[in-house]
Amino acid sequence: MAVAIRHAHPSDYGRVIGRVNVWWGGRDMAPMLPQLFFVHFEGTSFVAEGDDGQLAGFVCGFVSQSDPEKAYIHFVGVDPQRRGEGIGRSLYERFFEVAGEHGCRSVHCVTWPGNEESIAFHRALGFEVERIVEDYDGPGEDRALLVRPL
Template structure:
């Protein structure tokens, strides 16, 4: 992993920086409609209310390198949820995403969490493969998971076996 990155808790002012990265990092996927969809998935409230369990990585010049937005479920305290993760495509393959996930798993374990969950679209083969490599169990396609026509694949990783 690139040793020149700084990792820190995000603040509300980071919201615009993350939104600005979503288009270029996702290669303009689905054009303007895709940009709007991604922006709706990362509202400002995550940068106001879920910062202790979220993380940013920055280069020495302060530019955004990666981020993870996650939280412990208030409904099920045994579960934590990773909502959105992004790594600058120029930095893929350097272990930055894995480092963010491992940090989150540690935070979750310290909070008494026993499992971590997240979802992606069925078409996102790279995400499905990545989560499997990280030890997540991958579900079958869940039709209409997020509403009509919004199918998802769910991931679950147990942390219980990792407790020492």
């Protein structure tokens, strides 16, 4: 089944947030994705929908206000039943395209350093682990900082 990728809209928030915890196997991930990404970052956030109109995936990101040559991907998700179809790659590529149009020279994101699947996925997209930072998101919340040139 094909997917269509389009800009996220505020009205998409309910659909996405209703699936986040389910797609992450019951982990409480919803607090990490506030609605502001669907209100203030529509131009750099995207949803993927199947032919049936069902949500297949999403990516939320933005151009850095501190350094406009950098873009940041905050959150990405793909329906577990649709993984392996290239939806995540397509969402990232659409983000790369728009970030480049905004003059960005690199894309950044973070993941847990023990998440080998995430790191492998990002490496396949051209990201490199810039460094591992202990306590990045608070005590005991280490993160791998990833970067990809555009």
